[in-house]
Amino acid sequence: MSSRSVPWLKFTAPANFYALAQRLTPWLWAGAALLCLAALYIGFFVAPAEAHQGESYRILYIHVATAWMGMFLYLLMALYGGIYLVWRIKMADIMARSIAPTGALMTFLSLWTGALWGAPTWGTFWVWDARLTSTLVLLFLFLGYIALHGAADDREKGGRAASLLAVIGAINVPIIYFSVDWWYNLHQGSSVIRADGPSMAPSMLTAMLLMIAGIWLYSAAVVLRRAQVEALEREPRSEWAQAAAAGRMTRTQRELAAAESVREHTSQEEGQA
Amino acid sequence: MWDGIGDFLAMGGYAGYVWGSYGVTAAVLLLEGVLLGRRRRRAHALLQRRTRRAAAGSQSKGGNER
Numbered sequence: 001m002s003s004r005s006v007p008w009l010k011f012t013a014p015a016n017f018y019a020l021a022q023r024l025t026p027w028l029w030a031g032a033a034l035l036c037l038a039a040l041y042i043g044f045f046v047a048p049a050e051a052h053q054g055e056s057y058r059i060l061y062i063h064v065a066t067a068w069m070g071m072f073l074y075l076l077m078a079l080y081g082g083i084y085l086v087w088r089i090k091m092a093d094i095m096a097r098s099i100a101p102t103g104a105l106m107t108f109l110s111l112w113t114g115a116l117w118g119a120p121t122w123g124t125f126w127v128w129d130a131r132l133t134s135t136l137v138l139l140f141l142f143l144g145y146i147a148l149h150g151a152a153d154d155r156e157k158g159g160r161a162a163s164l165l166a167v168i169g170a171i172n173v174p175i176i177y178f179s180v181d182w183w184y185n186l187h188q189g190s191s192v193i194r195a196d197g198p199s200m201a202p203s204m205l206t207a208m209l210l211m212i213a214g215i216w217l218y219s220a221a222v223v224l225r226r227a228q229v230e231a232l233e234r235e236p237r238s239e240w241a242q243a244a245a246a247g248r249m250t251r252t253q254r255e256l257a258a259a260e261s262v263r264e265h266t267s268q269e270e271g272q273a
Numbered sequence: 274m275w276d277g278i279g280d281f282l283a284m285g286g287y288a289g290y291v292w293g294s295y296g297v298t299a300a301v302l303l304l305e306g307v308l309l310g311r312r313r314r315r316a317h318a319l320l321q322r323r324t325r326r327a328a329a330g331s332q333s334k335g336g337n338e339r
Contacts, residue, residue, distance in 0.1 A: 044281075045274065055285035059294045066298070105301055113294040120290055222305060229313045232320060242327075245320035 012091045012265075014231040015240040015257035019249065021224040028221035035214030043207035050204075059117040061208050064192070065215040067110035067135070071173050073103035073219060074138060077145070078170040081163030088268060090261075093159040094234065096166060097149055098227035102219050104142035111135060122186060130179035131187040134172055141169040155234075 011017045043061045050057040080096035083089055114132070115125040126132065145162045152158035180189045191199045198205050235241045240257035243249040275281040284291040 048274065049285060054287065056287040056290055058284070058291055062294060062298050102305070105305060109298050109301060112297055116290045116294045120287055218302065222309060225313065226309055229309070229316050232316045236320060236323065242320045242324040245317040246324060 010258070012089045013258035013261035014091055014094070014235060015238075015244075015249070015254045015261070017091055017094075018228050018231055018240075018244055019254055021228050022244075025221050025224050028217050028224070032214050032217035032221055035210050035217060039207050039210035039214055042203055042210065047201065047203040047207055053121055056117060056120050057204075059113050061211045062215075063110060063113040063117055064208055065211040066106045066113065068212060069215050069219055070103055070107035070110050070135070070138060071176060072216075073099050073106060073223075074141065074166075074173055075170060077103060077142075078166045081145075081166035084159060084163045085167065089265070090234070091231075093163065094227050094230045095223075096145075096163060097159070098223050098230050100142050100146050100149070101226070102222050104139060104146070106215070106219065107135060107139040107142060111139065127186050129186045130183040131176060131185055134176040134179055137172055138176060141165070141172060145169075 011020055039061060043058055047058075049055050077096045077099040080092045080099070083092040084096060111132075114135075118127075119125050145166050148165055149158045149162035152161065179185060180187055192205070192208065200208075232241045232245060238257060238260075240249055240253045243253050282288060282292075
């Protein structure tokens with residue numbers, strides 16, 4: 001498994017990942033701020049009130065964006081968890097662990113904004129219908145992953161147990177997504193992704209898509225930042241981490257550290273065989 | 274489209290719901306950023322202390338040779 005033959009494998013080395021994230025995050029932060037501000041502007045000052053819901057529908061911009069993000073982050077966390085289980089790549093565990101808190105926050109926000117939208121629209125903050133219940137399960141899966149990861153004395157053991165939970169729990173995401181079609185639901189069906197095209201005013205759709213993109217970039221930035229910190233915390237004795245913390249990791253240090261990561265991983269694999 | 278700032282803030286009678294949604298979202302995202310920033314600074318400080326200690330160690334060795 002040479003890092004030259006498959007380009008992305010280069011970033012399984014924490015030092016290489018750190019340098020890449022360092023370059024990406026400022027742009028992600030800036031993009032997130034720009035897109036969210038544009039979404040708020042169009043959502044509040046261009047898009048008109050909705051015919052049936054009046055002004056309360058404006059909650060949906062942030063509700064839909066955070067709900068989609070929660071589901072997407074869960075699938076990504078399960079994917080990294082699966083990679084960690086199969087190939088024991090430490091960076092995959094770092095990524096999955098770094099996604100979990102943001103995924104939990106997004107899912108919490110989707111439930112919170114959903115409740116505040118439901119109260120005036122349905123007359124209740126909460127119902128135990130399929131979509132709301134499965135979304136609550138998603139929040140508990142994120143929290144369970146975090147708890148399980150920290151529960152074992154040995155970080156590898158905790159990481160493996162949590163990754164297994166993440167992979168098994170992934171079955172919940174299609175349940176959330178299709179729940180509005182599969183069961184009778186108080187929650188409405190999809191109005192963005194439909195066979196006959198989106199069923200809303202163009203300005204509303206624009207605001208919603210901008211908000212989704214903004215929340216996407218925000219999540220990418222915050223997850224990469226957290227993964228950087230997590231990588232530093234896990235390798236406190238390494239030269240690259242000490243140099244990176246001081247803001248001056250050289251190319252040589254990075255390449256030496258990457259070569260060391262590959263050696264470490266290979267010897268670990270041989271030890272298991 | 275809005276009849277002054279009061280009309281905007283009233284949100285057609287849904288002020289509590291709309292601003293409760295956006296307010297909590299902003300607060301939660303801000304908190305996430307602040308907590309992560311603190312954790313990052315702490316990790317950096319710890320690593321830098323280690324670096325200084327390692328540097329001091331090698332310096333005192335040099336001093337003995339003199």
